[in-house]
Amino acid sequence: MAKGTQMQLSGRQKAAILLITLGPEVSAQVFKHLREEEIEQLTLEIANVRKVDHIEKESILSEFHQICVAQEYLTQGGITYAKEILEKALGSQKANDILNRLTATLQVRPFDFARKAEPTQILNFIQNENSQTIALVLSYLAPEQSSAVLSSLPTEKQADVARRIALMDSTSPDVIAQVERVLEQKLSSTVTQDYTNAGGIEAIVQILNGVDRGTERTILDSLEIQDPELAEEIKKRMFVFEDIVNLDNRSIQRIIRDVESPDLQLALKVASEEVRDAIFRNMSKRMAETFREEMEYMGPVRLRDVEEAQTRIVATIRRLEESGEIIIARGGGDDIIV
DSSP states (O other): OOHHHHTTOOHHHHHHHHHHHHOHHHHHHHHTTSOHHHHHHHHHHHHHOOOOOHHHHHHHHHHHHHHHHHHHHHHHHHHHHHHHHHHHHHOHHHHHHHHHHHHHHHOOOTTHHHHTSOHHHHHHHHTTSOHHHHHHHHHHSOHHHHHHHHHHSOHHHHHHHHHHHHHOOOOOHHHHHHHHHHHHHHHTOOOOOOOSOOOSHHHHHHHHTTSOHHHHHHHHHHHHHHOHHHHHHHHHHOOOGGGGGGSOHHHHHHHHHHSOHHHHHHHHTTOOHHHHHHHHTTSOHHHHHHHHHHHHHHOOOOHHHHHHHHHHHHHHHHHHHHTTSSOOOOTTTOOOOO
């Protein structure tokens, strides 16, 4: 295979060729440290490899060696030290390429220990930290973990942490390393560094999409006071229960079929007339009448129960959107073509 072709290989393809080159015994040891889905993906790639020429193998081995050396420098002295050494040895452009490739190839992220912990455990070791530190940690966790932690923080702290996540851009690896060292001591875990960006509006949107309705409202209300423009931008990218009125009739009908009737009755108990009308006009006349009657017979309900029902319905709507079964028009000029 020509050199130009080798440069077009994906990271997974290169990993497969590397394992073939290293041999079955070494590859078996590598597999012990991988997740099941990673093993499956690499096995498929290895099976698809027919022939690897000498030049290609040498190139991939050289790239792997450079990444290992760079990782060692990072471990010894951080990003600044690694970059300085690599620049002296290989030049500025090559050094940057290797460091960027290191992140893309190894997929190493900070706070890996926290992503394996329960949200309650995470809460225990970060709840007394300052808002910026909490925001940094939550930016690197899975959205469902961050949602649970954010919901459990004191109300007065939730909006501040959410705002800091939304406004976060890139963070110095040295700062990340300092935070990690402190948190490592609390969990007695070993973690590695990461040099990718985290945080931002999309991160906080994913987190808020997973919190309970009361927490979501508290945070957004507080943000509207602290930073109205930021709050508006976040809301544009989110879907809340009241946004049902912005959906097309076909999508609303699909939602009615997929959600539990008791949840929908609860959710509509305190919904605006506009939301109720959007739902009822997409039901048959008989179904709408039945719904109204059952809502009347329901009597007083707890606000918490209503909010939980609305949260479950919104989760269903987001799932339908992710699977492409309905389309949600977002702020920012999304056009829907029927």
